[in-house]
Amino acid sequence: MKIRSLRYILKESFVNAYRNRLMSLASISIISAALILFGVFYLILINLNHNLDLLYDKPQMQVYCLPELTDEQVEAVKTEIANNEDIESYKEISKKEAFDQLKEYLEDEKKDLGGANILEGYDESMMFVSFTVKVKDPQNSNKVAKTLEALAGVDNVKYSQQTIDMILKVSNWVKIVSFVLIGLLLVISLFIIANTIKLTVFARRKEINIMKYIGATDWFIRWPFVFEGILIGLLGATIAFVLVAYIYSFAQPRLAEEFSGGLEMVQFGSEWGTLVLIYLGISAVIGASGSIMSIRKHLHV
């Protein structure tokens, strides 16, 4: 292909797509749908990964003692923690501190609870002592947790590994479901694009035939159709991207508020670039292969 033919090829592909606009629209919609779905799953995964990274960065552990523990018993647990070589530092949260935290929390929520003072008649004796432990190496979290859990008087140990495991499990499922769904939709898009191009090819079969006789190379004949497919793909990708970006920018602050304290939502910046590249790649490849599929048989003159 020579550069001066590019103008001809681009013009032809636009004209073809326009003449065949109903099918072009159908193809654009289906490829957008596939890519929107892809975008949604992609963003979910990005967010899950982001939270995983955050959890890896703070190797903290909560050790909860049984409420009926005496001061001596608590002291014994504390000594064990202090003597554990895998633990970098720890902080004791006394019953009183725990009670104050609860009180503060309930004060904030008072309005929602109808103004009633739920804690009336209770005091700190209902609370339990806990320790916030920082592990030297997050890799050892599991081992440390087991040791601490085995101590007399310790009720349970909560640490980020459990959350990490849960997030990993969720993100694995998201991956599997999204692969299947997106794969399916992409295959459907491929066939719809192939069908659209087939209609164009059919409408122009006489022209193709004439071109073959005059001595046009196969690629010269193919290019306008391939470009038509790519054009359809790119339009679909653009629509999908705009919608996904809009939806995310709308949902991100709201979801972030919803999850505050638990999960953190990614502020999008550099990630958009990756998504754009993936979109362009997928749509162009689907568009081009759809057209090549459908012109192959018409080129044998």
Added chain:
Amino acid sequence: MVEFIDVMKKYPNGTVALKGINLKINKGDFAFIVGTSGSGKSTLLKLLMKEETATEGEVIVNGYRLSSLQPKQVPYLRRGMGMVFQDFRLLPNKTVYENVAFAMEITECLPREIRRQVPMSLALVGLSRKANAYPHQLSGGEQQRVAIARSLVNNPALLIADEPTGNLDPENSWEIVKLLSEVNQRGTTVIVATHEKSIVDAMKKRVIAIDKGRIMRDQQKGLYGDEDTEFKIYS
């Protein structure tokens, strides 16, 4: 220019369309190929254009050995020959000028060359004044002349016309044949497949008669089919 050596063509369904074809058409020749439909005439042309490939033997066109020609090379073979068909095969949504220019666009010629060659080619067929008309605004004869202009615009060494007068009235047919003859006088080898007796007889050119897949007669300055007086020359 064109040579058939012991060519046999058998279609996948078992029909033997051509058998024992030996033929040589030299540069600058004008040859009629005559025969009824089903005689193998169309197959012969298809072999020339490499639309079909000979089952046995060799076809040489313009120095290309067609039996071993790669599909990728076929466009370049066809650029060396102009083709004219019974049904003109013009693009209805392009003007006369654009139709002729199209043949140069698809072979990726320079725009400068296109602007020079197309008017020359249209002048040759006498249609300069109709350059901006659309095919449906032209008579059949004029449409065929546009097709000839298109086939000549890339200066092919060989022009193949398949029933070029099949859709035309006698007067227009004559115009076309005279035009083909002019083209031949300018040095282009011309091969015309036809079954129009009056034209063949009047032109007194080489006649290659095909029947049942064989060359029945190959005669310089021949007539269409005067079976009684015919003398056969097997090349």
